[in-house]
């Protein structure tokens with residue numbers, strides 16, 4: 369019909385940006401409508417963060433069971449039923465979480481419309497479902513449409529050439545998986561399949577994989593891959609691919625020479641592009657950046673005052689927790705609260721082996737900015753809990769301001785890095801000093817104790833090193 373239905377706050381997309389914004393907006397008294405063309409939960413819950421970590425867990429379990437452990441444990445005949453792994457990943461892991469989100473949205477009386485949203489102008493959005501279309505006139509709109517994998521010329525996603533979604537649901541564990549693009553997503557999935565028994569070849573354009581992490585951190589991951597027989601080709605350019613029923617052959621250029629590698633699947637993970645096409649943005653006064661991202665101010669407001677944008681469609685790291693934070697800021701801004709996006713710390717994690725985590729300043733950024741900083745580094749090899757876990761690889765780094773002793777950054781390579789980094793984020797967000805950390809009693813023995821040890825090192829009063 370042409371008659372517009374009046375709604376309060378409409379949110380396009382139900383990923384970690386959109387669903388969190390919806391719940392918070394409802395909590396703050398708004399009547400909320402979510403429009404979702406795919407599955408509730410977005411990329412993260414359905415084909416991103418969550419299923420990838422599920423496969424990583426399965427890989428850990430298989431690797432541990434098929435390799436002699438130092439505990440005196442030998443397991444014979446351990447094998448994985450891939451169909452069951454896939455069913456567990458989908459039915460137990462993904463569906464539990466997406467079902468949970470749907471329940472939370474219902475609990476908060478959020479209206480969910482399954483359909484494709486397209487702006488008509490600055491006030492209305494058209495929602496197209498399989499057989500109908502409805503015009504919604506909104507007071508406020510939040511664009512949380514996320515991003516999709518970039519396809520490179522000559523590597524059309526079909527058959528054995530897969531994107532990050534396809535690689536999560538392969539019909540079998542590949543004997544040889546080729547990965548083009550050694551960023552976080554490519555490297556994590558390569559690591560999962562390495563543990564599941566695949567031979568791995570990573571082809572990366574830059575001089576190193578995991579470019580967002582410094583060389584001292586990445587070195588640890590590269591050596592783990594090497595130990596597992598993986599090949600990592602850097603400064604390489606993937607040129608073309610051919611495939612038949614059973615295999616793919618990738619041609620790439622490295623060190624000035626053309627090479628080929630044959631495997632059974634190739635994952636192309638070279639980056640993601642914001643979902644700003646087909647959204648009808650041309651019909652609005654919303655401005656995009658050169659990279660196709662939606663321009664926003666520090667309240668996530670676009671150039672149209674009643675339309676906001678969050679998550680992968682705006683600038684900043686394409687991370688779920690960053691999308692959710694922006695969702696909460698936006699819901700509060702629409703509710704008229706005096707709030708801005710003032711995140712000091714956005715942690716980033718690679719779920720590799722071992723895990724990498726970073727927040728705030730790094731040794732490289734300290735040097736580049738000429739900061740008066742102290743870098744303190746403590747190895748997991750000196751941590752009791754890590755020794756009992758036979759997980760002594762890696763270290764914790766805390767970066768403090770030399771004068772105030774305030775924590776301005778930190779990196780963790782090692783067991784539990786994804787959990788431990790929150791302690792440093794909390795310190796940064798609250799302006800805590802190394803003494804604030806070192807004077808806090810940490811349980812013994814625990815991995816977190818190594819953060820206290822690193823802080824003691826920053827104080828100049830180390831006990832365990």
Ligand code: FAD
Nearest residue numbers: 381383385405406410411416417485514679680686687688
């Ligand atoms: P999305 O999650 O992309 O959700 C957008 C939603 O909008 C989708 O459901 C889509 O269907 C819907 N939509 C789009 N256009 C329309 C339209 N016109 N009408 C209606 N609906 C529409 N991040 C982390 O922080 N940690 C991780 O461990 C991690 N692992 C990842 C692993 C993989 C394999 C991938 C691919 C990504 C991973 N990410 C991770 C990134 C993370 O998934 C994204 O940063 C996050 O999902 C972005 O959230 P979002 O809400 O902006 O958008």
